[in-house]
Amino acid sequence: MSNHNIHYTITPSHPEAHIFTIRCTVKNPEPTGQQFQLPSWIPGSYMIRDFAKNIIRFKATDNKGNNLDVSKRNKSLWQVQACTTAITIEYDVYAWDLSVRSAHLDTTHGFFNGSSVFVEVVGQADKKCNVTIKKPSGKQYKKWRVATSLETLESELYLFGLYQAENYDELIDHPVEMGEFDLGTFNVNNIQHDIVLTGKHRADIPTLCADLKIICQTQADFFGELPDITRYVFLTMVVGEGYGGLEHRSSTSLLCSRNDLPLKDQPQTNEYRNFLGLCSHEYFHTWNVKRIKPEAFQPYNLNKEVYTEQLWAFEGITSYYDELALVRSKIITPLQYYEMLGKTITRVLRGNGRNKQTVAESSFDTWTRFYQQDESAPNNIVNYYAKGSLIALALDFEIRKATDNTKSLDDVMRVLWQDYGMKKIAIPEKKIEQIASNIVGHSLQSFFNDYLYSVKDIPLQSYFDLVGLNLKSYLSHSVDDMGGNKNKEENNTASFTILDARIVSSTLGAKLSHVYDNGNAQTAGLSAGDIIIAVDNVKVTKATLEKIIQSYCIGSILLVHAFRRDELMAFKVILKTSNDVNTYYLEIDAAATNEAMINKNNWLKT
Numbered sequence: 001m002s003n004h005n006i007h008y009t010i011t012p013s014h015p016e017a018h019i020f021t022i023r024c025t026v027k028n029p030e031p032t033g034q035q036f037q038l039p040s041w042i043p044g045s046y047m048i049r050d051f052a053k054n055i056i057r058f059k060a061t062d063n064k065g066n067n068l069d070v071s072k073r074n075k076s077l078w079q080v081q082a083c084t085t086a087i088t089i090e091y092d093v094y095a096w097d098l099s100v101r102s103a104h105l106d107t108t109h110g111f112f113n114g115s116s117v118f119v120e121v122v123g124q125a126d127k128k129c130n131v132t133i134k135k136p137s138g139k140q141y142k143k144w145r146v147a148t149s150l151e152t153l154e155s156e157l158y159l160f161g162l163y164q165a166e167n168y169d170e171l172i173d174h175p176v177e178m179g180e181f182d183l184g185t186f187n188v189n190n191i192q193h194d195i196v197l198t199g200k201h202r203a204d205i206p207t208l209c210a211d212l213k214i215i216c217q218t219q220a221d222f223f224g225e226l227p228d229i230t231r232y233v234f235l236t237m238v239v240g241e242g243y244g245g246l247e248h249r250s251s252t253s254l255l256c257s258r259n260d261l262p263l264k265d266q267p268q269t270n271e272y273r274n275f276l277g278l279c280s281h282e283y284f285h286t287w288n289v290k291r292i293k294p295e296a297f298q299p300y301n302l303n304k305e306v307y308t309e310q311l312w313a314f315e316g317i318t319s320y321y322d323e324l325a326l327v328r329s330k331i332i333t334p335l336q337y338y339e340m341l342g343k344t345i346t347r348v349l350r351g352n353g354r355n356k357q358t359v360a361e362s363s364f365d366t367w368t369r370f371y372q373q374d375e376s377a378p379n380n381i382v383n384y385y386a387k388g389s390l391i392a393l394a395l396d397f398e399i400r401k402a403t404d405n406t407k408s409l410d411d412v413m414r415v416l417w418q419d420y421g422m423k424k425i426a427i428p429e430k431k432i433e434q435i436a437s438n439i440v441g442h443s444l445q446s447f448f449n450d451y452l453y454s455v456k457d458i459p460l461q462s463y464f465d466l467v468g469l470n471l472k473s474y475l476s477h478s479v480d481d482m483g484g485n486k487n488k489e490e491n492n493t494a495s496f497t498i499l500d501a502r503i504v505s506s507t508l509g510a511k512l513s514h515v516y517d518n519g520n521a522q523t524a525g526l527s528a529g530d531i532i533i534a535v536d537n538v539k540v541t542k543a544t545l546e547k548i549i550q551s552y553c554i555g556s557i558l559l560v561h562a563f564r565r566d567e568l569m570a571f572k573v574i575l576k577t578s579n580d581v582n583t584y585y586l587e588i589d590a591a592a593t594n595e596a597m598i599n600k601n602n603w604l605k606t
């Protein structure tokens with residue numbers, strides 16, 4: 001059946017118990033004893049996850065079916081006894097992680113990333129391999145199909161059966177969905193693009209396909225061409241509450257909420273715009289990070305952390321263009337784009353962590369900090385996606401300014417694609433800074449020193465002047481006010497700050513999930529995890545806490561009762577006004593010059 005040296009078979013053997021069974025036959029194993037290894041992390045999600053912990057059985061046999069000894073060398077590495085014939089290993093994987101990063105199987109569908117299920121044949125990672133994807137046995141699975149961008153050797157798409165990959169790196173870069181899914185198809189530059197929806201939904205697939213087609217086309221035109229793909233697949237798992245995406249070389253896995261998707265003949269919602277932003281983000285990664293990639297990722301060492309300071313470029317620039325592509329595609333209006341930008345600015349400027357950690361440090365330490373956020377995250381770390389996207393915006397405008405609007409960040413991206421990504425040359429640290437400097441014709445090092453390697457705030461207004469936008473700000477006290485919108489300011493009647501904490505509901509009262517630096521709650525000694533049950537001896541809940549506190553005057557001293565470790569504690573909270581603004585939005589400058597209007601049209605391609 002298989003003429004390659006390595007052949008995997010994956011069977012959803014017990015969907016009700018969330019078990020995939022994998023067999024791997026190696027025709028020419030290492031004669032002194034073949035080793036097998038599973039990755040500890042998945043590219044695009046920078047955290048050690050030790051996928052091998054889900055392998056619950058592992059055995060090996062020779063070509064006559066005799067058992068071979070297997071010993072474990074480390075948490076993710078198996079050693080099979082020396083054998084000169086072909087060997088077959090068999091193991092089970094427990095798949096019960098409903099995320100885009102691992103594997104999930106039940107009686108309704110199956111999903112896996114190769115990095116969670118296929119062990120690498122050590123020493124033969126560069127070899128071609130075949131994979132047989134099997135259907136679960138039983139009548140109830142009769143209608144199941146397979147969706148993946150892995151190259152199929154079957155006569156049609158979406159069938160169970162034989163697939164193949166050029167090497168191990170490719171094998172684990174095509175996630176696979178199986179089940180009864182809905183499908184939409186469109187073409188970009190004559191390449192088939194599919195969107196696959198698993199889970200209960202009422203989405204209007206023609207609208208989804210029409211919008212995605214325009215976004216994908218905008219990006220293909222931006223780079224001048226599609227990368228070397230034969231198909232592209234948006235694998236989408238629809239759930240009640242969820243959000244996530246992971247990029248791959250010719251597909252992406254997405255997790256979204258039912259309410260994010262468009263309904264037939266209904267107006268476009270904010271949630272849907274955010275979902276399109278997510279699709280746009282992952283699609284942009286097909287160039288930026290899957291092919292234009294940092295040196296540290298070529299090749300990936302999936303056994304341990306690999307370090308780069310460049311994630312601001314791979315995630316931040318991607319985040320900048322994911323929304324810009326929506327307005328350039330005319331999927332959203334410029335006003336809707338400014339609202340999105342205002343929210344990002346609000347998110348960045350609200351976090352005190354931006355004064356303590358540089359974006360380069362956040363990128364380097366992502367393994368233990370950004371990907372392992374605790375209650376102190378807003379105080380202690382900076383988000384390299386959000387601040388990275390503002391650095392990208394500032395860099396874009398810096399280049400436009402310096403070149404009299406003849407060049408932009410778009411040109412940097414095209415150089416990165418043509419001179420590096422397309423030629424499979426990885427990007428050394430600091431190379432992007434040099435390329436940008438070359439394009440403007442003078443060194444931009446002080447720009448990068450300020451915003452990338454130190455914690456200076458970006459002078460955003462000086463850049464927005466160029467396109468006739470005013471950055472406005474105000475002090476908001478509403479937990480739900482994420483910024484971006486002038487109307488919220490007008491409705492914001494409260495005149496003093498509340499607790500300076502993020503509040504979630506709890507069965508007992510109002511729980512503090514995050515307590516911000518130097519705010520009223522922190523000054524009074526309240527901590528994340530405390531459950532506030534009463535203010536001035538009156539019971540409160542999450543719903544009533546904000547209102548009750550706002551009914552007191554500035555300078556009032558409140559008696560706050562809260563549980564910590566089940567102990568009832570009393571705190572004196574002094575209601576201080578913060579003079580700091582914390583919420584931002586963009587307004588069109590009515591007095592903007594003609595030149596600014598031209599610059600704006602150039603930027604948004606309107």
Ligand SMILES: [Zn+2]
Nearest residue numbers: 281285315318
């Ligand atoms: Zn990303």
